[in-house]
Amino acid sequence: MSTNARTTAGHGWEVDVDDLVIRMDGVSVRRAANALVTDVDWSVELDERWVVLGPNGAGKTTVLKLAGAEMYPTTGAVDVLGERLGSTNVFELRPRIGLCSAALASRMPAEELVRDVVVSAGYAVVGRWNEDYDHIDTERAEELLRGMGIAELADRPFGTLSEGERKRALIARALMTDPEMLLLDEPAAGLDLGGREELVARLSALALDPDAPAMTLVTHHVEEIPPGFTHALLLREGGVVAQGLLDDVLTERNLSETFGQDLRLQRTGDRYFATRRD
Numbered sequence: 001m002s003t004n005a006r007t008t009a010g011h012g013w014e015v016d017v018d019d020l021v022i023r024m025d026g027v028s029v030r031r032a033a034n035a036l037v038t039d040v041d042w043s044v045e046l047d048e049r050w051v052v053l054g055p056n057g058a059g060k061t062t063v064l065k066l067a068g069a070e071m072y073p074t075t076g077a078v079d080v081l082g083e084r085l086g087s088t089n090v091f092e093l094r095p096r097i098g099l100c101s102a103a104l105a106s107r108m109p110a111e112e113l114v115r116d117v118v119v120s121a122g123y124a125v126v127g128r129w130n131e132d133y134d135h136i137d138t139e140r141a142e143e144l145l146r147g148m149g150i151a152e153l154a155d156r157p158f159g160t161l162s163e164g165e166r167k168r169a170l171i172a173r174a175l176m177t178d179p180e181m182l183l184l185d186e187p188a189a190g191l192d193l194g195g196r197e198e199l200v201a202r203l204s205a206l207a208l209d210p211d212a213p214a215m216t217l218v219t220h221h222v223e224e225i226p227p228g229f230t231h232a233l234l235l236r237e238g239g240v241v242a243q244g245l246l247d248d249v250l251t252e253r254n255l256s257e258t259f260g261q262d263l264r265l266q267r268t269g270d271r272y273f274a275t276r277r278d
């Protein structure tokens with residue numbers, strides 16, 4: 001890729017393609033007669049933190065799977081960390097991406113110790129087997145667990161953790177390989193109010209850390225947007241409703257169009273709240 005190549009894909013303004021961690025150009029995904037997403041243009045720069053927001057079935061997970069090199073487009077082009085899907089080895093690409101999803105959580109053995117859940121990410125395995133971990137890896141895993149506020153759970157089996165503790169352990173795992181991009185699929189799903197607020201605060205600290213990787217978080221709820229997130233992609237029925245800077249994009253009008261309801265959007269400090277207007 002040429003060093004000074006520029007693109008207007010997604011944002012509508014020019015960016016240096018070398019700063020892009022994700023670039024989607026006219027992307028559609030189809031399965032039989034179903035369109036999962038249609039004609040998506042989207043790009044994410046190195047220092048950006050994106051929230052992908054939309055109702056059930058809007059195509060959020062599909063977009064995240066494309067970004068995670070877990071799925072190929074039917075038409076259009078997807079570049080992830082400078083590599084074009086379809087002409088790169090995704091097995092070399094995936095370790096550069098930290099992915100946290102319910103699908104991954106369900107594959108984690110219940111008896112696995114939390115420390116090993118994190119450290120085994122370095123070997124791209126689910127479930128510790130015979131790998132020989134370096135002391136430095138174990139120390140890094142413990143530091144990441146500390147960063148997520150669950151250092152004291154390192155010796156507990158994963159299956160004994162609460163939902164919120166599991167989510168935090170999996171985010172620590174996703175960060176273990178020092179990824180160039182972090183993808184979080186509904187990290188606050190299933191958490192109680194305290195668990196959600198704890199997670200939002202942790203993700204906010206991560207988002208505000210200039211050394212943290214580019215981040216994309218999928219959610220249904222504006223209440224789950226951590227302060228420090230900079231951009232939003234709003235999806236409905238597989239298409240883009242709006243995208244760009246969070247403050248510009250997250251309006252009552254856009255949110256109402258995205259969810260197909262007349263919504264009232266409120267902002268308190270750096271947090272958003274939405275209710276239906278009756």
Ligand SMILES: Nc1ncnc2c1ncn2[C@@H]1O[C@H](COP(=O)(O)OP(=O)(O)OP(=O)(O)O)[C@@H](O)[C@H]1O
Pocket residue numbers: 031034035036037054055056057058059060061062063220
């Ligand atoms: N393999 C498939 N075959 C047919 N349709 C599919 C397939 N996978 C997903 N879909 C459909 O594509 C649409 C988008 O799915 P996707 O999982 O991306 O939505 P989502 O926004 O993540 O939804 P949710 O919030 O409910 O998780 C949905 O209508 C879904 O039923």
